[in-house]
Amino acid sequence: MSVGFIGIGRMGLPMARNLLRAGIALDVWNRSPEQCAELVGGGARCADSVDALFERCDIVFLMLLNEAAVDAVLGRGTPAFASRAAGTTVVQLGTTSPEFSAALAADLRAAGGAYVEAPVSGSRVPAEEGRLVGMVAGHDAEVEAVLPLLAPLCASVFRCGDVPGALRMKLAANHFLIGLVTVLAETVHAARAAGVDLDTLRQVIDAGPMASAVSRAKLGKLLAADFSAQAAIRDVSTITQLVAAQCRQAGAAAPLIEHCVALYRTTAAGAHADEDMIAVIHAFAGPAT
Structure with missing residues (x-):
């Protein structure tokens, strides 16, 4: 299983850092690549492009600013979306509207991908300490595959049924x-x-x-x-x-x-x-x- 992380910002950086510290090999990408320098120093591989990351990874975490950023990274509404979605489990860590999330889940599944909502409660300090509170929603098998990866990030994780229950x-x-x-x-x-x-x-x-x-x-x-x-x-x-x-x-x-x-x-x-x-x-x- 290969894991990717997109969105190396105030929350994304400490979360990705904790995945690395837990021994999880990680591919990372950020619109400003210099944000990835610390993670690369810790053993992560910085992808040259979003497509390169999706080609290598089975599970991709997104910790992005807003819905527009999610759509842009996934190439939603463009031909790139199908190739990025197919065979990939997208894990949405950020906060969007539940309606956006439900529609995204449907689009990803229609393109042969999978989707897990995993928004977190907590700010930068709990993120640094791996003490976030996670909420997950999605199909059972998809959630089960993601839960071990949330352990280095969250002190507690609560299951909330199917999408958009977690949001x-x-x-x-x-x-x-x-x-x-x-x-x-x-x-x-x-x-x-x-x-x-x-x-x-x-x-x-x-x-x-x-x-x-x-x-x-x-x-x-x-x-x-x-x-x-x-x-x-x-x-x-x-x-x-x-x-x-x-x-x-x-x-x-x-x-x-x-x-x-x-x-x-x-x-x-x-x-x-x-x-x-x-x-x-x-x-x-x-x-x-």
Whole structure:
């Protein structure tokens, strides 16, 4: 079995690195090939082209920015798609709409390929430490073939039925995460305005039943004004819109996430798009209304 990995970015690099450390021979490709240098130094082979990678690999992981990037890499809608899909299991690690994923699964299977959804919950640090939470969906045999490859990446993996079950689950989990971090940012903004001692506030929250790994990490970053990206605002804005769309399509009222859509869109449109999602605190800078 030969394995490929496409998309060597903020999340893709540490994930590919962990596959290499687990002894998995890896072919890699990235639109900016210099991103692959560290992995090549660790034993990976950098493919000259997308086609070269697909020719060599039985299973190909995708960790790409958005749906357009997925279509471009696969050559979807072009003659290249059939040759890349045939005999290949495509594993989608990134976050897209469930509808896009379901249509992609149908197209890949029609072209003689296979498809497994495997979106992950967690940002750069859990990715580096192999502590992501994975969700998988697809035909049983295809999922079984991929599960051992997820072990170096994920602390836990949950099966979610057939496509697009894993992405629906991922968006539901992101709904909670986005709400949590947004209200934490609002809390710090309001507490600072009220003259509350922020370090004591941090200790109170950390000592109580509301504390979590996420609240501790993000509260620490907020108090230190550390906006270095673990999950960038521009990416979170896109995912927030996907979460809201899932709620609307289900007919579920979700006023909080709809407000988050506006907050993250505003923040992404300004100077903070590449900063961590805690930079949503800048959206609260105006006067109270």
